[in-house]
Amino acid sequence: MAIKTAIKRNTYFDSVSLMSVTGRANAVAGVDQAMIGMGTAMNKEVLQNVGMLTPEAAEAQSGDLMIVVRSASDEIAEQALVEIDELFKQKGGNESGRKMNYATIESAVAHVPGANLAIIAVAGEFASREARRALESGLHVMMFSDNVSIEDEVALKTLAHDKGLLMMGPDCGTAYIGGVGLCFANAVRAGNIGIVGASGTGSQEVAARIHDFGGGITQIIGTGGRDLNEKVGGIMMIDGINALARDPATEVIVLVSKPPAKSVQDKVLAAAAACGKPVVACLLGGSEEAVTRAGLLFGKTTKEAALKAVILGGRKEEEINKRALNLPLIAETRAKLKPEQRYIRALLCGGTLCEEVMLIAKESYDNVYSNIAKDPARKLKDVSTSIEHTFIDFGDDDFTRGRPHPMIDPSQRLARLVQEARDPSVGVIVLDFILGYGAHEDPAGVMIPALVEAKQIAAAEGRHLEILGYVLGTDLDSQSLAEQTAKLSEVGVTIASSCTNAGLLARGFVSKEN
Amino acid sequence: MPAWPAPMRAHVTMQARSGDGAFLARVNGAAFAGVVHSAFRRAVNIACLSNGELHTLVTGDLDDGPNSLVVVTEDFLAIGICQGDSVRAGGGSLAIAGKAMVNVAGAAVWRTPVPETQCAAGLLRRRLAEAEAAIWRNGTPGGFIEGMADTEVARLTTRMLHEGADGLALALGRGDTDAALAHARRLLGLGPGLTPSGDDFLTGLLAARALCRRQADLGSDAFAHGVIRLAKSATNPIAYAAIAKAARGEVRDRVARLIIALGSATAEPPSQALAQVLAIGSSSGTEIAFGVIRGLASLIDNGEWDHGHQDRH
DSSP states (O other), X not given: OEEEEEEETTOOOOHHHHHHHHHHHTTSTTEEEEEEEEOOHHHHHHHHHTTOOOHHHHHOOTTSEEEEEEESSHHHHHHHHHHHHHHHHHHXXXXXXXXXXXXXXXXXXXXXXXXXEEEEOSOXXXXXXXXXXXXXXXXXXXXXXXXXXXXXXXXXXHHHHHHTOOEEOSSOOEEEETTEEEESBOOOOEEEXXXXXXXXXXXXXXXXXXXXXXXXXXXXXXXXXXXXXXXXXXXXXXXXXXHHHHOTTOOEEEEEESOXXXXXXXXXXXXXXXXXXXXXEEETTOOHHHHHHTTOEEOSSHHHHHHHHHHHTTOOGGGSOOOOOOHHHHHHHHHHSOTTOOEEEEEESOHHHXXXXXXXXXXXXXXXXXXXXXXXXXXXXXXXXXXXXXXXXXXXXXXXXTSOOTTTOOHHHHHHHHHHHTOTTEEEEEEEEEOSBTSOSOTTGGGHHHHHHHHHHHHHXXXXXXXXXXXXXXXXXXXXXXXXXXXXXXXXXXXXXXXXXXXXXXXXXXXXXX | OOOOXXXXXXXXXXXXXXXXXXXXXXXXXXXEEEEEEEEOSSEEEEEETTTOOEEEEEETTSOOOTXXXXXXXXXXHHHTOOTTOEEEEETTEEEETTTEEEEOTTOEEEOOOOOSOOOOHHHHHHHHHHHXXXXXXXXXXXXXSOOXXXXXXXXXXXXXXXXXXXXXXXXXXXXXXXXXXXXXXXXXXXXXXXXXXXXXHHHHHHHHHHHHOSSOOGGGOHHHHHHHHHHHHHSOHHHHHHHHHXXXXXXXXXXXXXXXXXXXXXXXXXXXXXXXXXXXXTTHHHHHHHHHHHHHHHHHHXXXXXXXXXXXX
């Protein structure tokens, strides 16, 4: 008789599967007997007693699965092991968990009858066609793709609106719908606050702050960055507000965007005012007067918007750790910098994070430049060279054409960090590290060598270089907020507790006023 | 009004319906880090990084148990949870590798139910005899009951299981701890299934003894101490976790309810509770039920049962 053994190391199948496979293995043609069991000493003793203990089985551990087959020939035993392995694959590869590929939206809809949302992430020239197919199949759409014409965007959003569906995007990177984080999102507590966001990292930041303040999230509806453009008219923002107004779990709504076109702003604020639920509008750089005139609460910063929403949601203000700004740290850092170290260099992955930090700097300084500045006079002509206070959004098209987003591929930012460290006029470099679904698995760790090098460059020239880091994440993110901040602290990075505080600290560090 | 999209396969948020009090306290309290030790459709075992102890998430159709949370979901594998996924918990939520999050707010706190009263020894003996007959009639073949596969391995395994169980029951009945441990050693890790049949038997036996002994504390039971020590290296971590908890009087809800149904003075007939236990796993429920029977019988045999038929607490 021939005996063949297969060992599945540290492998666990449920008992029902094991019993089922054992029964079927013993029914394989030509098999005298098959034993399938955990590699414990007693099971090996049983094998020994029936003459089936092979050297491989003898080596098995109690967490290993032993498959031992006795048959008339080696060929039959080998074939039986193949068949048994196939049985295990069937058991392990459960139908609903198996990844399936469908050639078309229509095919996916036909095979997954419960599906009601499609994520479109194809090249821009094909994205509109696929989104239209999805909408016409009755699916909500989140379109990660960009490079879609504004005419197509208007047509798709109008179609979605008419069908009572969500059309999130184009260029929508963050949503959290029905408890599901889509594309880039953080793991947050469930709660009673819904967000409609025209900016991905802005929505992430507000959601993370809400979580940190003890609140929770119902939904994050992304609109795509152009939704508040005059031509699009805020179709998705308004539909999103109305959807949250009817969502029974949502008690407070937060709007997050850069300032909209005036006519669109009026429409959006009017819709928000009429929705019947308290609304906090965080229109970064926008008009507080317009917001309050509409009867809404104004969130000047993402942190302020989150705080107001959490209090509206029922948390007692006195019980919230508001993460007050560390004023002694500002004085301490100022004292370390030389008089010529006057500038901020912000090298950020998040577009809205860049916008907010820059806005805070602009409140104190005129000489603020960026690759995303709207003022042509303040827009960097050469994005590879910084001027005075410079704020770089590495997620902008300047850096992402044909390349992955910096939240996934940090290589360009690594080189730029070292470049900025060589500039003796730089006082502080601001970096963000974004955690959550879809982000790099170790965004802090991948930057450590460059951070150490940057510090060494400055030290060799007798300068203190302040590096200010902000980790956008929650204690529930898989990357571990605590571990990420600890890694950065170990190499001398100062940690800000929010994007808003990062802006305020950076501005304070290089201020030469007393 | 758009209907909210249903959760997709990734990044799913789930609600815990109920859970072991100690596990809930950990999730509600300070940070807890772990890794998925093993994942099945209806259960996920999480090894705590600080002490290696297993914690379990089970689907909503299963019952509460030690170190377990009952989660309102139907299939963990469909979410993509797999062995090696990182787990973090704290502040009321438990997150698994960016794939799923379990919120525990509002989850009912569960603790192993304990017998409030004890029936007379004579009544217990009758109930045990009836229950054993019912197990032989309705139990699932695999370990103690032959018939799953007519092979030399299966026959020998069944014989060794019965020899071990009989020897163990006799040794416990006469209070011979050393002999009892020698028999338990030969049951640990013996038999088919993820939790080998001998382990399931010991889980039932230890739970019954721990919940009904006159001195219910683990410290006074040298046998239970000894089995925990032996099991660590004799079987896999999943079976070990069940044995270690059972020895401390912590066991799945439906097993505890069978023990109560058999041993309480005012209990309902145990047939319903027995059927619930027999439905566990493939043949696991059958082996556990046999263990419960032998565990309770051993308490009568060594004089630890009949102590006045009074309220225990």
